[in-house]
Amino acid sequence: MLKSVTIGDRKLYVYPTLKGLSKEGEEVEDIYSLTKPDVLCVSLSDRELAEVMFAIRDADGYEPPADYTPESDSLKRILDGRNEEGDGDGGDKEEEGDRDDEEEGETGGGLPDEIEVPAGIVSREMVDEALDETFAPDLMAADSAAKSDQIFISDSDMAYSKKLATFGDVELPPPAFVESVRLADQDMVPIVDIDLSDDEYTLIFIDHVTYWQLVSQSRKIKGMRKRLKASTPEEMAKQWDARIRTIKGFEFLESERERKMAAGLLAQLDKHSTVLAIIDLVRVEGTLKELENLLKK
Helix, strand or coil: CCEEEEECCEEEEEEEECCCECCHHHHHHHHHHHHCCCEEEECCCHHHHHHHHHHHHHHHCCCCCCCCCCCCHHHHHHHHHHHHCCCCCCCCCCCHHHHHHHHHHHCCCCCCCEEEECCEEEEHHHHHHHHHCCCCCCEECCCCCCCCCCCCCCHHHHHHHHHHHHHCCEECCCHHHHHHHHHHHHCCCCEEECCCCHHHHHHHHHHHCCHHHHHHHHHHHHHHHHHCCCCCHHHHHHHHHHHHCCCHHHHHHHHHHHHHHHHHHHHHHCCCCEEEEEEEHHHHHHHHHHHHHHHHC
């Protein structure tokens, strides 16, 4: 449900996202049209925002702004890698050996009757039958090793997404972020990543999350895959978050995210009259409390 906060003559609208449900894309589209924001804030790091932009670019031909300068070194490497794709004299040239292979494949020559796969030897007929079967996944995600590693999905995010998929179709990157960024870009509305950058997250993680806390998190996630009971996706997300935050290091990490996002929202409210923020549902309450504390100072 959309939340609104009035601060003087400024208006803040917050959409709590479950980070993955396909239906959220349409909801965000309606909310964007209703609120007509001057700026869009998203609970993403600089790298994650770039990943969303790359996903849109790959689908719609979107290009990130030429003057976009990321904070983290990891994102700089991603951008450098994408900019270098296709460069060089041999980038688009076709090797003669490859051409021969294609020609041979088109005529049907050289195709084996049996194919070796990790599970063993299967016949070509079995492969053809498998390819003809209807494929209807309940979770769509991009391979983290595809297209110059432009999308990274952690094991914990993947486990959460699979659990979320029991309540509806799920896509990654989350449609709420993809659609809001696409709409803002079309309207030339500024898009601001207000979450911790990769570098900030890493430093906090190293300083406050111990090895045994990481093991504890892994065990909790493994248990929640089977034993977490919830009747709604919102209830599931809150239960998931509450159990992870019983671990001291992760509690501190998530609190730091809320403080950073609150500061980011305040900075944008100082410059814009209407702010639309797409924030993780489980971080909304804490972020708004931190924003309230900042406004009191």
